Amino acid sequence: MDALKAFLRHPSGMAGLVLILAVLALAASAPVLYPESPWEMVATPFAPPGEDGMRLGADTLGRDVAAGIAHGARVSLLIGVASALAALVIGVTVGALAGYAGGGLDAALMRMTELFQTIPAFVLAILLVATFTPSLATIVATIGAVSWPPLARLTRAEFLRLRRREFVEAAICQGERTARVVFGHVLPNAVSPILVTASLTVASAILIESALSFLGLGDPNMMSWGFMVGSARSSIRQAWWASVFPGLAILVTVLAINLFGEGLSDVLNPRIARRRG
């Protein structure tokens, strides 16, 4: 496990990992720390941080900002990871088919990918969520549907590169079946860049989800950081805390995932690492 050891020595990557673990811990302990629903109006509206028992203050309706952040962490992480996984499944499947099969199938799949890439992702996301009713499932599906093209292109490029490599050809000559060749030799050697990009997709998925919630297109039953920023933005001059703290939560989480992703990239792709010890 050389990669693991190298990662443990990677300062910014480890910082990212520690922050991610902190956010995870917060998400996991939300029901214990704040057993009541974050929608509950528990304090005087606009209570500043520290007053009325509100550590991070209360919003327009007297809801606890700290409770919102803790519960929102669950939503953000869940949607981030689930939609990145959805994008990964679509992207890797499309890219692998295109890259390994080549020819007409490749051309058709790549034209479809380009079609998705020409439409601005966020506009498409708004359109999709607005068309279907916003719910956890539709939001995950939507973010997955707008985030897969870069993963598909990357996977295709890796497959194209690896398919002509001699060890893959040797496997074919040795009589291994196509599925074994793809899953046993091509995919494992393509996995590092795909993993790095997928981890960064989690961060962008969290951002898209926050933006959708900000516009009021989030799941109405779930407290989300984007929704908190959105609903408090009109009163930002009276109660800055109600929008700044959720905003900081988004910033820290996305930054942490990016740091982690880049650390992963340095460790897994040592040839293109920006610096080495």
Place this chain on the structure above:
Amino acid sequence: MTDAKAPVSTAPVLAVDGLTIALPRGGDRAHAVEDVSFAIQRDEVVCLVGESGSGKSMIAHAILSLLPSGVRVAGGAVAVNGRDVARLSGSDLRAFRGGEAGMIFQEPLSSLNPLKRVGAQIAETIRTHQGALPRDAMRARVEGLLAQVGLPTPGLLARSYPFELSGGQRQRVMIAMAMANRPALLVADEPTTALDVTTQAQILRLIDDLRRERGMGVLLITHDFGVVADVADRVVVLRGGRVVETGSAEAVLRRPRDPYTRALIDAVPRARLRPPAPRPEGAPVLSVEDLRKTFTVRRGLFQPPRRVVAADGLSLSLHQGETLAVVGESGSGKSTLGRMIMRLTEPDGGAIRLGGEDLRSLDGEALRQARRGLQIVFQDPFASLDPRQKVGDAVARGPMAYGTPRREAMATARALLERVGLTAAAAERYPHEFSGGQRQRICIARALVLRPQVLIADEAVSALDVSVQAQVLALLAELRREMRLAMIFITHDLRIAAEIADRVIVLQKGRIVEEGATRDVFSAPREAYTRALLDAIPGRRFFEHPGFTREPVAPEVA
């Protein structure tokens, strides 16, 4: 400006004195080279010879102050024209590199900027060192240089991009760049390793001509004593970072004092031509009939596509236990032939029969079953093993793919790894823990574990050091006898072809120009092309052998 007009001095062009280069800690040894001393005079070619890992490239890089980070000169000095290179910095160093000292690298494609026309790249070298010239004067200089390195139509060539040139042309362009500022010293690091025999001979002759014309000192780094025999005045033999022997080329080649030098010289394939074995009777194992393949490369929107004929009606047959060498220059279609037989490249027409079955009519499961009888060993031992797969699995997966239980397949794999000269414990290790020669042994085990009838070796020893080459060839010859293998040996090195093959096919532009028993073809070639290939063999003058002389046929062959 350059020192081309400096008065002829007796000081050597290059003086390396007690050079020690330290490697970063944690490497396999503390020093890349230790206490290396030699000198090059004007108009002299010195060859630095050693196997991979001997530190020869490190010396070249130290001379130009191009050592990779973490590697530093720990002792001694390098002086070019009496100036200590280590003292140079900034603009002096830049003026020195490409000015007083020119350099040529092994792989010309990666040394040229792919996005700039070659003429512009040469002009840039001149401009950096001699300041701007008027457009016409610059163009004349560039075209003059290109003509000097023997490139036809210099005007047209200057406007080409690197990818439009062949390997040999690119290396000539690199030489033109290195020559642009009339260097006193030319450092050439394996300049012909990536080229085929005929191009190699031309490039070596060119370097030799240029140094005579200009009185340059040349440091030529090589692992091939054939090259040494052709061009060197003096030789420095390096082993594990230390000089083991140095002296005039004649003395070192004829009377090597050090056993290591002798071993290296002995490892050069001598093309000992054996009397041809009687051609086996009966049906051939493999027969190829009228194979055709044309590659079409699409170019720009308004240019017609470029068509390259890789196979123009190739036919051959191979009997059990027989070895057939396929030789030719790069681009002659020899690798494509091997790949088509393996069905890695789809031919346009023709038939490939393995034991009576036409491989071209098969696909899916039937093709998979047929592939058992046909295996291949690739050229690059580093690219042909999956870096994430243990060696044992790499060998065992073949039988497993055909239904052998894992335990049994692993036992076979271990036994075979031992047979090819590794230990059974190697099965538990990953490819990166092995050297090039060991990896090629693994590849051979992987190919043979399926007990194929036909083995294709595509430049299987070309990437290896000469001494390792000899061992791997010997192993292949043994296994061939043991397993009654029919083998197709694809190579650009005629010495190796002569050593191992019963019959030989000479390919040129996808066509068989000559074919016959190795001894007949090599001792009495009928075609001019075959003769040119034979003449280009490095070190022919020295390693002269009856089989290769065209003049009075030597008694032992006659």
